[in-house]
Amino acid sequence: xxxxxxxxxxxxxxxxxxxxxxxxxxxxxxxxxxxxxxxxxxxxxxxxxxxxxxxxxxxxxxxxxxxxxxxxxxxxxxxxxxxxxxxxxxxxxxxxxxxxxxxxxxxxxxxxxxxxxxxxxxxxxxxxxxxxxxxxxxxxxxxxxxxxxxxxxxxxxxxx
Amino acid sequence: xxxxxxxxxxxxxxxxxxxxxxxxxxxxxxxxxxxxxxxxxxxxxxxxxxxxxxxxxxxxxxxxxxxxxxxxxxxxxxxxxxxxxxxxxxx
Amino acid sequence: xxxxxxxxxxxxxxxxxxxxxxxxxxxxxxxxxxxxxxxxxxxxxxxxxxxxxxxxxxxxxxxxxxxxxxxxxxxxxxxxxxxxxxxxxxxxxxxxxxxxxxxxxxxxx
Numbered sequence: 001x002x003x004x005x006x007x008x009x010x011x012x013x014x015x016x017x018x019x020x021x022x023x024x025x026x027x028x029x030x031x032x033x034x035x036x037x038x039x040x041x042x043x044x045x046x047x048x049x050x051x052x053x054x055x056x057x058x059x060x061x062x063x064x065x066x067x068x069x070x071x072x073x074x075x076x077x078x079x080x081x082x083x084x085x086x087x088x089x090x091x092x093x094x095x096x097x098x099x100x101x102x103x104x105x106x107x108x109x110x111x112x113x114x115x116x117x118x119x120x121x122x123x124x125x126x127x128x129x130x131x132x133x134x135x136x137x138x139x140x141x142x143x144x145x146x147x148x149x150x151x152x153x154x155x156x157x158x159x160x
Numbered sequence: 161x162x163x164x165x166x167x168x169x170x171x172x173x174x175x176x177x178x179x180x181x182x183x184x185x186x187x188x189x190x191x192x193x194x195x196x197x198x199x200x201x202x203x204x205x206x207x208x209x210x211x212x213x214x215x216x217x218x219x220x221x222x223x224x225x226x227x228x229x230x231x232x233x234x235x236x237x238x239x240x241x242x243x244x245x246x247x248x249x250x251x
Numbered sequence: 252x253x254x255x256x257x258x259x260x261x262x263x264x265x266x267x268x269x270x271x272x273x274x275x276x277x278x279x280x281x282x283x284x285x286x287x288x289x290x291x292x293x294x295x296x297x298x299x300x301x302x303x304x305x306x307x308x309x310x311x312x313x314x315x316x317x318x319x320x321x322x323x324x325x326x327x328x329x330x331x332x333x334x335x336x337x338x339x340x341x342x343x344x345x346x347x348x349x350x351x352x353x354x355x356x357x358x359x360x
Contacts, residue, residue, distance in 0.1 A: 117331035168268030175275035
């Protein structure tokens with residue numbers, strides 16, 4: 001049994017118990033176990049190559065990264081809100097540019113593109129052929145921040 | 161306090177509806193509907209607290225998933241209609 | 252003690268409502284589709300987070316809080332996917348962005 005499958009099963013069982021709140025009725029618990037098994041089977045069919053293999057990465061590095069991304073979301077949100085209410089003093093300068101990516105695995109690339117889209121002010125548009133990412137940014141400053149590569153190196157640290 | 165938040169969410173939904181009506185392209189309308197759906201999730205959650213029935217949260221959870229699937233499905237349909245001119249079947 | 256929690260909850264809910272209204276106003280004000288997506292992502296991420304944090308403070312330590320956290324996690328996972336899908340479809344369909352630097356367009360689809 002791979003590490004991924006074990007973490008997935010335990011996570012799904014916890015998820016089911018927390019969501020239903022039925023801790024004591026045997027019939028419903030059996031139905032829950034059945035649905036957990038079905039979901040784990042479907043998840044194993046979707047993708048067989050996983051890049052997150054070590055436990056420390058899953059349980060320590062990824063939550064730390066989530067906290068960091070939340071802080072980034074707060075900062076960029078304040079920036080965008082400034083530009084919504086005071087368009088004269090803080091003008092927008094929409095930019096469309098290619099941003100280099102250093103991630104190797106598909107999971108890492110997905111995490112990076114999702115983080116870019118999650119922070120307001122930048123949206124990832126599409127993957128280019130030469131391993132770059134086409135990004136639309138609300139301001140030229142946020143595009144420069146992205147090209148400086150802080151988020152890129154953090155996501156690359158997450159993968160092996 | 162929940163009543164004030166409900167009111168603010170209703171205002172947000174109204175503005176999103178304005179964008180959905182005047183949006184020049186179909187993508188503006190989809191974006192407005194997506195925003196409307198997200199705010200509906202929050203509205204159901206806050207309204208559950210307002211009326212003292214937190215069971216509404218289950219509905220909010222399901223609505224979040226349905227909203228996401230719905231937006232993706234409408235986008236696929238729009239792509240297919242603009243490709244082939246009909247909404248029926250693969251090209 | 253409950254006064255402090257109530258006050259904090261008020262603050263979070265009102266900040267969330269303000270951010271949501273900002274995002275909605277932004278979707279009306281901004282000039283083209285791509286910039287409107289930025290405004291709507293303001294209303295989708297931090298607004299939802301603040302409102303749900305305010306509700307969690309009211310609910311205390313219970314299964315209700317756990318469900319609220321799940322709602323927040325769903326919203327934060329699905330909203331980037333939805334905005335990326337919209338922007339990608341619009342780019343694929345040649346919706347022209349309003350750009351400030353008219354110098355060189357970066358790529359043609």
